[in-house]
Amino acid sequence: MRALIMTFGTRGDIQPYAALAGALSRSGHDVTLAIPDEMSDLVPEAGSGRIDVAPAGSAMLRTVQELLPEMSGVRDASRSLRIMRDAMRQHLDETRRAAEATSPDIIVYHPKCLGGPHLAEMLGVPGVLSLPLPFYTPTGEFPAPLFGGASFGRRGNRATYAVGRASSVMYAGMIRDFRRQLGLAGDFGRFTNPLVNPDGTAVHVLYPYSRHVVPVPADYPPTAHVTGYWFLDAPDSHLSEDVQHFLDAGDAPVYVGFGSMGFGKGAEQRRDAVLEAFARTGLRGIVATGWGGIAPGDAPSDDVLMIEGAPHEVLFPRCSAVVHHGGAGSTAAGLRAGKPSLVVPFLGDQPFWGSRVHALGAGPSPVPPKRLARDFADRLAQLVGAPNYARRAIEVGDRIRTEDGLAEGVRVLERLAE
Structure with a gap:
C-alpha cells in the first residue's frame, strides 16, 4: 500500500501523523508525509516500507509564526487573512504535486489540508479525514469540542457539529478554483459536508484519541474510527x-x-x-x-x-x-x-x-x-x-x-x- 499523509500546524499537529507514518512503514507500506520542511526532524526511522517527505505548508507555518503574534485588531486580522489565503493556495499546489508524484492508494488528511478530499477524488482513491478530537461526527452525547464541556440536549448537541463545515464555506471560492484545476466537475455546494464524498458515500474518519478519555458514543456510525492515541516515541528522545x-x-x-x-x-x-x-x-x-x-x-x-x-x-x-x-x-x-x-x-x-x-x-x-x-x-x-x-x-x-x-x-x- 502507498499512503499519502498530509497534515499542517505546530509540532503537536504533526507528531501523531509522523507516528502513523512510522507504523505504516513498519507494516511494510510506503508512506509520503506532506508536511512543512521545518517539521522534517519529526519523521521517524523507516521500517520495511519507505517514508518520504514532500514539503508542504512552510509558507503557511511562517505566516502563523510571524503574523499572529503581531495581530492587534480587526485591520491586522484582515491583512493576515489575505496573506494566509496566498499561503493556503501555495499549500494546495504543494499537496497536489505530492499526490501526483506519489500516486497513492489512500490519502489521509488533516482538515487543515483543504485539498485532501479533492485530491483523493481526482485519483479515485479513498480519502480519510483524521484529527485527534471528536470534531466532525455528530453525536447527541456531547457537543462539538469548540463548545467546551457544556451540553445542549441530544438534538442541540448534534446541531453543534454544523461548525465543522465552516472552513469549506469560508474557503469555498479557493476550493472551487482548485477543483477546476484538477478537472473535477460538479457544483461545489454539494461538497461542503466534510463527511460526504462526491458520490454520496460516507467519508471515513480516524480519531486518534483514547476511548478511555472520551468514550465512543453509541450513535457513532461505523465510518468513525476511534483508534487510541498515536504517540511518537523517538528512540533518541532525551532530556538535556x-x-x-x-x-x-x-x-x-x-x-x-x-x-x-x-x-x-x-x-x-x-x-x-x-x-x-x-x-x-x-x-x-x-x-x-x-x-x-x-x-x-x-x-x-x-x-x-x-x-x-x-x-x-x-x-x-x-x-x-x-x-x-x-x-x-x-x-x-x-x-x-x-x-x-x-x-x-x-x-x-x-x-x-x-x-x-x-x-x-x-x-x-x-x-x-x-x-x-x-x-x-x-x-x-x-x-x-x-x-x-x-x-x-x-x-x-x-x-x-x-x-x-x-x-x-x-x-x-x-x-x-x-
Whole structure:
C-alpha cells in the first residue's frame, strides 16, 4: 500500500501523523508525509516500507509564526487573512504535486489540508479525514469540542457539529478554483459536508484519541474510527543535561508550559503568575517558555528551572503533575504518564480537553488564563495536594497504555485501501 499523509500546524499537529507514518512503514507500506520542511526532524526511522517527505505548508507555518503574534485588531486580522489565503493556495499546489508524484492508494488528511478530499477524488482513491478530537461526527452525547464541556440536549448537541463545515464555506471560492484545476466537475455546494464524498458515500474518519478519555458514543456510525492515541516515541528522545540534573537534585517537580498559546501577548504576566505560585506553594517546578506561551526570565530560586522545552514523553513521567494549555497532544501525554493535570485553556478545543480531564477525576477544573494571577497558586496546591487526582490519573494512564492506537489505525487503513 502507498499512503499519502498530509497534515499542517505546530509540532503537536504533526507528531501523531509522523507516528502513523512510522507504523505504516513498519507494516511494510510506503508512506509520503506532506508536511512543512521545518517539521522534517519529526519523521521517524523507516521500517520495511519507505517514508518520504514532500514539503508542504512552510509558507503557511511562517505566516502563523510571524503574523499572529503581531495581530492587534480587526485591520491586522484582515491583512493576515489575505496573506494566509496566498499561503493556503501555495499549500494546495504543494499537496497536489505530492499526490501526483506519489500516486497513492489512500490519502489521509488533516482538515487543515483543504485539498485532501479533492485530491483523493481526482485519483479515485479513498480519502480519510483524521484529527485527534471528536470534531466532525455528530453525536447527541456531547457537543462539538469548540463548545467546551457544556451540553445542549441530544438534538442541540448534534446541531453543534454544523461548525465543522465552516472552513469549506469560508474557503469555498479557493476550493472551487482548485477543483477546476484538477478537472473535477460538479457544483461545489454539494461538497461542503466534510463527511460526504462526491458520490454520496460516507467519508471515513480516524480519531486518534483514547476511548478511555472520551468514550465512543453509541450513535457513532461505523465510518468513525476511534483508534487510541498515536504517540511518537523517538528512540533518541532525551532530556538535556540541565533538566536531568534538576530532576536528580530533589523531589519530582510540577511541569508548567503553554506552548505557543497567547502568541506572546501576556506572556510576561503569565510567567510572573506561575513563578509567584511556585514561591507561595514551595513546590519545585519546571517552566517551559515554548513559543510565546510564557516569557523567558530568571528563575527566582534553585527550586524552579526555566527551559524552552523538552520531549513530553520523557519529561512527564519524571514529574509529580503537569500544567498545560489543553492541546490534544499535551493532554494525551500527561494522561498517558499517569500524572494529575491542570489545564489552562486559551482557545479552540482546549476547554473541551480541560473539562474531560476534570470529568475523569484526573485534575481540578480548568483555570482561564486571565485568572492565573488570582487563582493559580491555590489551584496548583490543589493539583498536587489532592490524592484522588493522582490516584485517578494513574488509573487512566494504565488504561491508555494498554491501547495500541497505531496498530488499529494501520488496520483501518489497510481495510479501506482494499
